[in-house]
Amino acid sequence: MHESAYPLRGKRLVLVVDDEPINRALLGAMLEETCDVIMAENGREALALMEQNRSRLSLVLLDLKMPVLSGTELLKAVRADETLRRIPIIVLTADQDAEIESLDLGAIDFIPKPYPPAGVVLARVRRTIELSEDRSIIRATERDELTDLFSREYFYRYAEQFDRLHEETAMDAVVIDINHFRLLNERYGKAYANRVLRRVGEKLREAVQDSGGLVCRREADIFLLYCPHRDDYESVLEHSGAGLTGEQAGSARVRLRMGVYENADKTIDIERRFDRAQVAADTIRNNLTRPIAYYDAALHQAELFAEQLVEAFPDAIRERQFQVCCQPKFNVQGDAPRLVSAEALVRWEHPTLGKISPADFIPIFERNGLISELDRYVWHETAAAMRDWRENGGVTLPVSVNVSRVDMLDANLSERFLEITRAYGISPSDLLLEITESAYTSDSEYIIATVRKLRALGFRIEMDDFGTGYSSLGMISRLPIDALKLDMLFVQNAFGETRDTRMLELILDIAEYLKVPVIAEGVETKEQMTALRALGCEIIQGYYFSKPIPLPDFGAYIEEQLR
Numbered sequence: 001m002h003e004s005a006y007p008l009r010g011k012r013l014v015l016v017v018d019d020e021p022i023n024r025a026l027l028g029a030m031l032e033e034t035c036d037v038i039m040a041e042n043g044r045e046a047l048a049l050m051e052q053n054r055s056r057l058s059l060v061l062l063d064l065k066m067p068v069l070s071g072t073e074l075l076k077a078v079r080a081d082e083t084l085r086r087i088p089i090i091v092l093t094a095d096q097d098a099e100i101e102s103l104d105l106g107a108i109d110f111i112p113k114p115y116p117p118a119g120v121v122l123a124r125v126r127r128t129i130e131l132s133e134d135r136s137i138i139r140a141t142e143r144d145e146l147t148d149l150f151s152r153e154y155f156y157r158y159a160e161q162f163d164r165l166h167e168e169t170a171m172d173a174v175v176i177d178i179n180h181f182r183l184l185n186e187r188y189g190k191a192y193a194n195r196v197l198r199r200v201g202e203k204l205r206e207a208v209q210d211s212g213g214l215v216c217r218r219e220a221d222i223f224l225l226y227c228p229h230r231d232d233y234e235s236v237l238e239h240s241g242a243g244l245t246g247e248q249a250g251s252a253r254v255r256l257r258m259g260v261y262e263n264a265d266k267t268i269d270i271e272r273r274f275d276r277a278q279v280a281a282d283t284i285r286n287n288l289t290r291p292i293a294y295y296d297a298a299l300h301q302a303e304l305f306a307e308q309l310v311e312a313f314p315d316a317i318r319e320r321q322f323q324v325c326c327q328p329k330f331n332v333q334g335d336a337p338r339l340v341s342a343e344a345l346v347r348w349e350h351p352t353l354g355k356i357s358p359a360d361f362i363p364i365f366e367r368n369g370l371i372s373e374l375d376r377y378v379w380h381e382t383a384a385a386m387r388d389w390r391e392n393g394g395v396t397l398p399v400s401v402n403v404s405r406v407d408m409l410d411a412n413l414s415e416r417f418l419e420i421t422r423a424y425g426i427s428p429s430d431l432l433l434e435i436t437e438s439a440y441t442s443d444s445e446y447i448i449a450t451v452r453k454l455r456a457l458g459f460r461i462e463m464d465d466f467g468t469g470y471s472s473l474g475m476i477s478r479l480p481i482d483a484l485k486l487d488m489l490f491v492q493n494a495f496g497e498t499r500d501t502r503m504l505e506l507i508l509d510i511a512e513y514l515k516v517p518v519i520a521e522g523v524e525t526k527e528q529m530t531a532l533r534a535l536g537c538e539i540i541q542g543y544y545f546s547k548p549i550p551l552p553d554f555g556a557y558i559e560e561q562l563r
């Protein structure tokens with residue numbers, strides 16, 4: 001069991017209830033060295049103290065015969081209360097018959113009067129407390145088979161109990177994550193990856209054990225640490241990542257990443273405290289130079305902002321605060337640039353917060369799934385506009401919509417798209433779907449199957465943000481796609497200060513090998529456009545041609561361009 005590895009420290013709080021001052025004094029003297037003791041003279045006082053200390057109280061020692069409210073009455077009252085009922089009660093009595101009655105009423109044990117020697121009383125007190133703590137923990141028990149650390153549930157409950165016993169101790173909630181664990185798994189195999197997990201778990205435990213810290217593996221490669229505040233996390237991290245070089249992995253070094261929520265606010269749920277640590281860890285996801293991030297005032301502000309946006313979402317949909325814009329894409333390989341399609345991009349005009357950038361709200365809605373509802377709204381708006389252009393302007397232009405990775409997990413996705421094309425009389429081949437590269441890398445087999453199905457139905461797929469994910473060449477060559485959409489960063493890097501076009505050329509080579517056209521976005525100048533065209537890039541989107549235009553105005557734009 002874990003108790004030996006994780007002794008719960010700190011004095012337990014015990015309530016002694018007896019109307020005789022001498023009895024209170026005797027018990028107080030026996031207990032005071034190992035426990036914090038509070039006293040009550042009758043049942044009513046005791047009930048009040050139990051209510052005040054309901055979360056911290058470990059045990060009640062209860063006399064039965066008392067004025068005002070007797071011990072028996074108190075037992076009845078406690079039994080009727082959901083939370084008070086969990087506090088173990090030992091009855092103090094000289095009357096053998098009363099014992100049975102009090103056990104029936106929920107007392108857990110009894111101590112006869114006159115009291116046995118202090119050692120006996122203390123042993124009973126300790127055993128009763130241990131049993132009740134075990135019982136509340138065992139309900140959520142089970143450890144992680146692989147690392148032998150606490151399971152997540154057990155860990156959370158243990159942490160809560162730790163808090164109850166150490167109200168004054170400042171605690172840190174920490175999340176530790178292994179960088180590129182998925183790659184490690186793929187490259188060196190599961191057995192090696194498991195060994196890494198075990199090793200990291202062991203080292204983490206070693207690092208914090210002395211200070212009373214608790215460790216668990218939350219899932220996959222994510223570890224949680226709950227420990228009294230400290231400021232040497234660099235060395236904890238160093239210690240935990242040490243010895244992970246070499247082995248099969250050659251010189252590949254296993255790197256850990258850590259998010260720390262210091263002096264955690266104990267009034268919020270324990271899970272939420274770790275969410276905050278996770279938020280901090282996420283800020284350094286692709287940062288190899290900074291292994292530790294702290295949850296700070298700025299992140300807290302961001303969290304509050306995110307909550308505000310999530311709350312505002314239902315009204316925003318209902319009141320049509322979201323608008324859709326279209327940004328044109330031009331084929332530049334002919335004599336003159338030719339409008340070939342457009343991308344639908346969502347905008348949010350909030351009545352009090354003003355314009356909010358999709359770069360701000362999309363990631364938030366992706367985290368909690370609201371993105372699916374928003375995306376469906378955008379798809380419908382876009383399809384309705386396409387019908388309008390055709391019916392009122394006589395023009396048809398293919399338009400791409402963004403498909404979030406959350407949408408990709410929707411089992412009804414292809415039916416939804418089919419339904420939209422039917423409802424608005426659009427050909428599936430005119431609805432282009434932009435799927436971000438990183439969606440492919442998260443659950444590739446499933447995503448690839450979904451994409452195959454969509455293509456079989458006639459939809460065309462553009463792989464968005466290409467170059468930011470970690471697709472292997474092997475995987476890319478199996479991908480069913482119709483175009484690669486270069487991440488804007490490549491364009492910016494290629495024409496920024498360094499003028500390094502090698503990455504760009506490499507990606508264009510890959511596209512040529514795959515025989516798919518390349519779309520460059522974020523193209524702002526004529527110089528960029530000319531250079532990209534010379535490198536073989538076929539389609540260009542960006543401010544150079546046009547900023548995104550609100551849907552109601554885009555019909556006129558198309559007519560003008562196609563005239």
Ligand code: C2E
Nearest residue numbers: 345346358359362378402403404522523524541542543544
């Ligand atoms: P994205 O899909 O990569 O979209 C391209 C972004 O680049 C858009 O930003 C666009 O306005 C911007 N952009 C276009 N041309 C230029 C240029 O020449 N220079 C610069 N600096 N930027 C340019 P936006 O509209 O702020 O969207 C940001 C991201 O939000 C999008 O990136 C996309 O990932 C997401 N997004 C936008 N609308 C939707 C939507 O309806 N659904 C989903 N799931 N995501 C969306």
Ligand code: CA
Nearest residue numbers: 343402434464
């Ligand atoms: Ca896009």
Ligand code: CA
Nearest residue numbers: 464465487488
């Ligand atoms: Ca993009």
